[in-house]
Amino acid sequence: MGAIRAEIPNLVRTVHSLAGKYLTFSLADEDYGIEILKVREIIGVMEITSVPHTPIFVKGVINLRGRVIPIIDLRLKFEMESREYDDRTCIVVVDVHNGSLLVGMVVDAVSEVIAVVDKEIEPPPTFGVRLGDAGSILGMAKMASGVKILIDVDTIVGVGVALEFQDI
Amino acid sequence: MAEGKRAVSVILDDMALKIMLVEPGNLIGVGELLACAEELLSLGEGRVLAALEKMVEVFKSALEQVIMNSLPDTAENFDALAQCIVCMQEVSRRGVVTEQDFDRFSQVITATGFVLADNTLIIQGQSNSIGGEQTVNTEEGNSTSPTSKAEDKSSPVVNLDFLQDKELLGGFIEEAFDHLESIEVNVLELEQRPDDQEIINNIFRPFHTIKGVSGFLNLTIINKLAHTTENLLDDVRNGVRPMDSTVIDIVLNVGDQLREMVENVKAVLENGPGEYKEFDINPFTQRIDALRTLGGEGSGEQGAESLPATSSGSDAVSIVPDDSPLAPERVDPPVQPVAKEIRTSQQKDENTPVETEKKSSKMGVSIKVDVEKLDGLVNAVGELVIMQAMVRQNPLIGKISDPKLTKDFSQLSRITTELQKTAMAMRMVPIRQTFQKMTRLVRDLSRKSGKMVDLVMVGEDTEIDRNMVDSIYDPLVHMIRNSVDHGVQLPDERKKNGKPSTGTVKLSAYQKGGNIVIEIEDDGSGLNSDKIRKKALERRLIRSEENILDSEVNNLIFLPGFSTADKITDVSGRGVGMDVVKKAVEKLRGKVEVISQPGQGSQFVIRLPLTLAIIDGIVVRVGTERYIIPTIAIQESMRPDSSKYNTVHGRGETLKVRDHLVPVIRLFELFGIKEANKDLNDSIVVVIENEGRLRALMVDELLGKQEVVIKSLGGYLKDIPGVAGGTILGDGRVGLILDLAGLIAVSDGFKVRDVESE
Structure with a gap:
């Protein structure tokens, strides 16, 4: 089921070119990229109010200039090892569903904005069962500075937490 | 000219x-x-x-x-x-x-x-x-x-033509509702003064507009119905036929039908063509046509009158x-x-109608604003207030002892408070429209039941939150229905009791403290406290040895389950489905109670907060987290006395509060907070009530009372059990507002699950 779900968006995506500008950031030793147009702003880590009855990767909510927005920890979301926040830790606020939803994602550090062209992009490799949900990966960009994993913000935060939580 | x-x-x-x-x-x-x-x-x-x-x-x-x-x-x-x-x-x-x-x-x-x-x-x-x-x-x-x-x-295809211009259609829908409402209000007014030409015109005009606009939006059926009715009204206007009760009934019925059709159009617009329903308007048109041909000789004469100009x-x-x-x-x-x-x-026409100016001089100029924009403003203002407080509390600024600065600060806070008030007031609308809908209800009900009932309205100008208008409608209908159906007696019976044969239902609204109070008062038979008491005893809601006042007994009608089992109608004639009313009012964070005097009538009092956007709450601390409990649900708070503490199977905890055994909810446990005080004796319990259920919430500390602006946690975190929303506290951090109904539900389920997992 999960595989099928991952297949369909991939098929659709190949129609659109993935080339464009990406904001890159790091999680552990890996580099990730998200579409620059989805990024609303980058803020430092502030005090987060935790919300009960949410999955572990939901750190809670913060006050973003009068708006209450949820914060998710990308390391935990990708089931990676968690790590203490430091002064390099950032919250990347992304704009999902055309601005109707703002979500903050905690990342280890923000690197740079890169321009990716089509020929540098490879479709996501298949990892089989080792990587449960790879559906959020758009593709891999082979840059001179290393491989960047291009991820789709909409897929990551697209599903409401309440729904996901019910499965747990 | x-x-x-x-x-x-x-x-x-x-x-x-x-x-x-x-x-x-x-x-x-x-x-x-x-x-x-x-x-x-x-x-x-x-x-x-x-x-x-x-x-x-x-x-x-x-x-x-x-x-x-x-x-x-x-x-x-x-x-x-x-x-x-x-x-x-x-x-x-x-x-x-x-x-x-x-x-x-x-x-x-x-x-x-x-x-x-x-x-x-x-x-x-x-x-x-x-x-x-x-x-x-x-x-x-x-x-x-x-x-x-x-x-x-060739139905669906052609019929859904009107979807071509969604914006226009949206405008039409909104206008049509306004028009239909004004039709209803005017018709009812007309019943009082049947000869008032101005009112007839006021009814005619909206029909005409609906006809016109629906015509070029291709809403054929609506157009036809409005057109037929307009013809009928035209006869009335021209004095061909009198405005009698038949006409009024038809107009009211047509109004209802039109509203249904427009609602359907709205559904189609929102949810796609699948919602489309066919409406049969033939009964209406036939009735009107029949009526018109009956009084039709007049129109023939009229035609003759206009003729000489051509023919002579x-x-x-x-x-x-x-x-x-x-x-x-x-x-x-x-x-x-x-x-x-x-x-x-349709078009920016330079000949801006003189009519608009005329209207505005009567009603004050107003503009329609997108609610989202308004919310944005309210948000920004709320943020401004918090920012101002934060600047003021900055220790460096605190050190400055400059009288000018102090003065400026107080001036600034006056302005921001004013700004906040204005922003909030923009969301308010008079309750008039909701009240006026009741006129119709009372009219229909009294006619059906053969009673004579006057509806007296007081304070229609009282303003309530726009978002509350829809939610308050149902409970009001319910209570008015109760008052007319069961409260006010039949004319004969009233005379026997020495009352005027026409009963009175008084609907009033006013502002009191931080609340809107809505009262529904009838001069009917009142509640029969003895029978309610008996019923309550049967249902073991009270014990016979308890000394409960009648006024308290009367309020038992709001208890869920009290009325569901069998019809209360034979007990007192009141209280059917009152728990529904209470639930609806509580959802708006309001309270409802009843005051009754046997034989003299009863009075329902609903207290609502001024606005839904702001909540009056107590800020409590649990470990490192702070939560807001809505004040209206809080009964009391206290330091628990260990002599009143009981457990069941060593787990289910209860606390004896004023002779009630109240289940204890340990918030830190429920919310998984680690660094919280775990000893009940060192903590504070807040006794809350929701839908008749009492619970004792265990918290670490009460931090104070505060009015907070409710914010949603966003679509991503919606429907979190036990959390109604968030707010921004004085220090700029987010505090969560507790949803007590959800909290109780979670804690009930939580305990079960906990036991099972052990």
């Missing part, structure tokens, strides 16, 4: 100009033309040649057919229609109608495929002309029915100048301003 009426020639010139701009498929242009034609017709006798009037009428029905798609809207047809206008212009200029004019006109108009009824346009003897007039009428009436039949066959020789067929003092003052033609409104909504 003085009233903004345009001269015949001016309108015709306008039409000539407009038809040049109309292209196939441009229905809005046709709508504008239609409005012009109606404007011409509305000028009244004496202003327009009777013969010309007929031409305009034929022209108008041709336009209507174009709109309804039964005439093809090709360029050729518009050319033909343009020639018709030229023809009318000539007639109007010469002031005389000749046979040739008619011939030319009918030739041109039939070229479009328009079927001209025989002798519609023939000027002969008087009798013939009457025939002519009638054919025009039937023509008009019939022209809609074959079209709608044709459309029925050429000298009579002359144009009466537009501003002639001879022009008989007719009943204020409401058609014109309406037509104008339609046009201005």
Whole structure:
């Protein structure tokens, strides 16, 4: 089921070119990229109010200039090892569903904005069962500075937490 | 002229100009033309040649057919229609109608495929002309029915044409609801003063607007129903038939039907064509037609009256100048301003209606604002207030002892407070509309039950939160229904008890403290406390040895389950489904109670917060987290006494609070907070009540009382059990507002799950 779900968006995506500008950031030793147009702003880590009855990767909510927005920890979301926040830790606020939803994602550090062209992009490799949900990966960009994993913000935060939580 | 009426020639010139701009498929242009034609017709006798009037009428029905798609809207047809206008212009200029004019006109108009009824346009003897007039009428009436039949066959495709212009449609829906509401209010007012011409006009106008707009939006059925009703009202307006209860009933029924249809259109617009429903309006149209033919002789006479102008020789067929003092003052033609409104909504028209200015002088100028923008403003203002507090609390600034700074700060906070108040006030609307809907309800109910009931309303200008208006409607209906159905007795019985045979239900609203209070008071039989007590004993809601006051017993009717088992009607006649009312009111964070005097009547009092956006809460601390508990649900808070603490199976904890065993909810456990105080004796319990259930929430500390602005946690984190939303606390951090109903549900489930997992 999960595989099928991952297949369909991939098929659709190949129609659109993935080339464009990406904001890159790091999680552990890996580099990730998200579409620059989805990024609303980058803020430092502030005090987060935790919300009960949410999955572990939901750190809670913060006050973003009068708006209450949820914060998710990308390391935990990708089931990676968690790590203490430091002064390099950032919250990347992304704009999902055309601005109707703002979500903050905690990342280890923000690197740079890169321009990716089509020929540098490879479709996501298949990892089989080792990587449960790879559906959020758009593709891999082979840059001179290393491989960047291009991820789709909409897929990551697209599903409401309440729904996901019910499965747990 | 003085009233903004345009001269015949001016309108015709306008039409000539407009038809040049109309292209196939441009229905809005046709709508504008239609409005012009109606404007011409509305000028009244004496202003327009009777013969010309007929031409305009034929022209108008041709336009209507174009709109309804039964005439093809090709360029050729518009050319033909343009020639018709030229023809009318000539007639109007010469002031005389000749046979040739008619011939030319009918030739041109039939070229479009328009079927001209025989002798519609023939000027002969008087009798013939009457025939002519009638054919025009039937023509008009019939022209809609074959079209709608044709459309029925090819239904969904054609019928959903109206979805083409969603924005226009959205506007129409909103307006239509307003119009329907005003119709209802006016009809009910008319019942009190049946001869008031102004009210009749006020009813006529919205029907006309609905007819017009639905016409060019291709909402055929709505258009037809509104049109038929308008015809009926027109008869009333012209004094052909009196405004009696039959007419009023029909108008009210049609209003309901229209509302249903418009609601369906709204559903289609929101959820797609799948929602589309077919409505059968034939019962209405047939009833109206039957009614009209019954009183129809009058309209025939009227036709005759208007005739001499045409028939009594050429000298009579002359144009009466537009501003002639001879022009008989007719009943204020409401058609014109309406037509104008339609046009201005389509196009920036320089001739901004004089009518709008007139209206605004009465009601105050207002604009419609997107709720989202308003919320944005409220958000920003809320943030401003917090920011200001943070700047003020900055230790560096605290060190400055400058009187000017202090003064400036207090000035600043005055301004921000004012700003916040204004922003909040913008969301408020008078409760009038909700109240007025009750008039109708009381009327229907009293008629049905054979009782005589007066509805007295006080304080309709009291303002409540826009978001609350819809939610308060149902509970109000419920209570009014209760008061009329069960409270107020039948006239005979009332007389026996020495009361006037007409009962009174008083609906009042006022602001008190930080609350809106709505009271529903009747002078009926009141609650029968003894029977309620008996029932409560049966249901073991109270114990016989308990000494409970009648007033407390009466409030038991709000308990869920109290009324569901069997009809309370035979107990006291009151209280059916009152738990529903209580639930609805509690959802709005309000309270409801009943005060009753046997034999004298009962009074329901609803207390609601001023706004839904702000909540009055107690901030509590649990470990490192802070939560807000709505004050209205809090019964008391205390340091628990270990002698009152009990456990069941060592886990289910209860606390004895004023003779009730209240289950304890350990918030830190429920919310998984680690660094919290785990000893009940060192903590504080807050006793809360929700839907009749009591719970003791265990918290670490009470931090204070605060009014907080409720914010949603966003779509991503919606429906978190136990959390109603978030707010921004004084230090800029987010605090969570507890949802007590959810909390209780989670804790009940939580305990079960906990036990199982152990």
